[in-house]
Amino acid sequence: MKLYEQLADTLAQRIEQGYFRSGDKLPSIRSLSQEHGVSISTVQEAYRLLEDRGLAQPRPKSGYYVSPRIEVPPLPSTSSTLHKPLRVSRWQQVLHMMSQPEDRNMVYLSVALPNLEAPTLKPLQTILSDLNRRVGLRGLAYDQLHGADELRHQVARLAVDSGCRLAAEEIIVTTGCQEALSTSLRAISQAGDIIAVDSPGFFGSLQAIEANGLQALEIPCHPETGMSLEALELALEQWPVKAILTTPTFNNPAGYCMPDSHKQRLLELARKYDLPIIEDDIYGDLSYSYPRPRTIKSFDQEGRVILCSATSKSIAPGLRVGWVAPGQYLMQVMHMKYVTSMASTTLPQLAVAEFIAQGGYERHLRKMRASYKQNRDRMLEWVARYLPEGTRASRPQGGYLLWVELPQQVDAEQLNERTQARGVSVAPGPLFSASTRFQNCIRINFAPEMNARVERALQIVGEEAQKLIDEVGKAA
């Protein structure tokens, strides 16, 4: 353990033991340096680590303070046990949400869009502006089918952070994470097959299951540890499941991060039943703590895990730069990628590769992790303050999506209709399920600056939810 890590641990212990309390000023950098006989920069590193862990906060010109403990709503409940494989519906609702015209007056809590106004994206903009001139004809030509080598090398390098050894040759670049998920799914299944999925789970994956004639078997998920391995095992005994599709790290929508031990057990189950796992890691790099959590892929020795990711959530979705590391399914996924769209667009791949190579991506991540974490705390405060009594909410440790369980009387689709009329959209829970679950749940985005406008949006959601509860009360 390095010196600064030791010092951070010592300080963290004192905070946890109540020696320093919520809001207290922490010792100055100079005094700690003297007390522990370490350099100023070691103390600075230690404080930065505490900040990453959410224990300390800097205040300009004043020093570090213990992060305040805020009033937060309780966690949502574990989703109920599964029934049977189902066809997915609700495409009309998803389409409706995806096709809303851009309206500057709306607050879109419904979307899963990162903050694109971050100053740390400026270098990327510069690259995008200069790149075309620099690469000349290459930008116009077909790229290699598996993607630009520059990008594949950077992706392989970054994978080390998630405990994963990947060679550039094992990676195929895709048009966003959706193409990675969708080609993987089609590569390992045929119409009629059953896919075990997170419940709640990402509607893009669910719709891919539906559009390709597959069936979703929803596995209940715990709000802190993710997919229930007991429920999964029961399901695997009972049904001829073809693959497991999961977002174990900062799940969309539920926010949890499956612990390493669970990730390993999930992999063991997949081995026992000889199944591939499609792992969606698109939010993994947005971990509030560093190093980021490991992927299931990082435990995989057999190439059983198909890792899917993209820069859509960590950088910018409009570039559509994603990738897949398909393990033993490399050839099948390559075939699917070829017939789906051939090579991906050349210039955005080169831009992202350069942004990563220059260190811009890591600087941006560092900034975003801190910013999204602050936003989460603010959003949790507002949920506790403005949403009706009995509301529960997830406690994500990464990403920028909050899963909110409202009192049972609230119908989320009705709620969204009413808040939209007042300029606020939320993502209704039923979109995240093949069954009729999560009717009283919503997903909200906390990526943008948490300003008065967003606070007002939360008030509106709270008011409309309360009205729905009151109406049900009167009708009864």
Added chain:
Amino acid sequence: MKLYEQLADTLAQRIEQGYFRSGDKLPSIRSLSQEHGVSISTVQEAYRLLEDRGLAQPRPKSGYYVSPRIEVPPLPSTSSTLHKPLRVSRWQQVLHMMSQPEDRNMVYLSVALPNLEAPTLKPLQTILSDLNRRVGLRGLAYDQLHGADELRHQVARLAVDSGCRLAAEEIIVTTGCQEALSTSLRAISQAGDIIAVDSPGFFGSLQAIEANGLQALEIPCHPETGMSLEALELALEQWPVKAILTTPTFNNPAGYCMPDSHKQRLLELARKYDLPIIEDDIYGDLSYSYPRPRTIKSFDQEGRVILCSATSKSIAPGLRVGWVAPGQYLMQVMHMKYVTSMASTTLPQLAVAEFIAQGGYERHLRKMRASYKQNRDRMLEWVARYLPEGTRASRPQGGYLLWVELPQQVDAEQLNERTQARGVSVAPGPLFSASTRFQNCIRINFAPEMNARVERALQIVGEEAQKLIDEVGKAA
């Protein structure tokens, strides 16, 4: 009929009747203006039209001359009659061709890549360099699922040239034409279904049929008029065909353009059997004559034709800008597009839209049509001169792909192996079929400048083909 069209027709008649012969100087612009009592610009227009039709050629500072009639090989034979629906194989061969590392010393006659060095692409490069700065955050954000409105409007406007009335709302932007074809195919079929296809036909479509668990029913094609409607009708009577997938305009690889009357009859057949037609029009804009030929879609009143196209062959493939006009299948294709890759990359769409809006696309097309037509004549000359006796070749009226039928003793895959060892690749015929047809055929690209290097490449192909013939002779 306009004045310049009348004049052009008069001149064309005189050429056809032998009044002016191959290589003759045509009357000066001034003398024609006086003779016919029309303006100088009318005569200029008339000559431009004759040039488009391939009848006249300008020589700098000298005037117009009758285009020379060149020695050309006879047309390939009509492909043999169909047998039954087949699974497609040869993915390994396609992958091998797609994955060749860029080697500056190779002459890739095998690829279907346009000439990217055309000066008329300069304005596009300027747009690509400036656009990002101008559109700011929009380049980073998700585009609309159906694509950028600017682009859809330009595509709708251009469709008029092919006799088609399309509203922007009927168009979905895709990641190249391959995504248009592949989402369309999946939207209207299920695993096991039979799709009637051109024989020979584009291997990207054939592989999409294979990867999606479909079967290809190959319909023989005439070298000048395309898909045999008699054979198609027989096939539709005999087999439960689910859809017709065809490239009727400047077919890849066979180069023919189906006449309007055939296009109409094909549509009637589709009506009779109540089938959708997936029409691949990616080469349509590269017609040597103006206006370009009509699409099948332009005759369609019921939304039965799903029109797929892209700028990959007419502008640049690396931008991956394609589109689909799915007619009555709009919703199904939209769903498939969503689950396949969500929205397409934003910046290339906006760049292409601006290039078209500024008139750059039409200027570029005008230049390319003339250039590809000249290249075709040169390539046909070389095929006649260097390839073994008995070689036949297509006579494309648009695009830049030549289909060459070598004497039966030549195995195209063996030929390609041998020419590659000498720095020249060709696309072997069997890739364009689900059966074992076209073993003695190759497809070659005549898009690049027809210089001594390309001429040498043709000599090499000829030498290696002759050796194969001689070897078979000896063995017999």
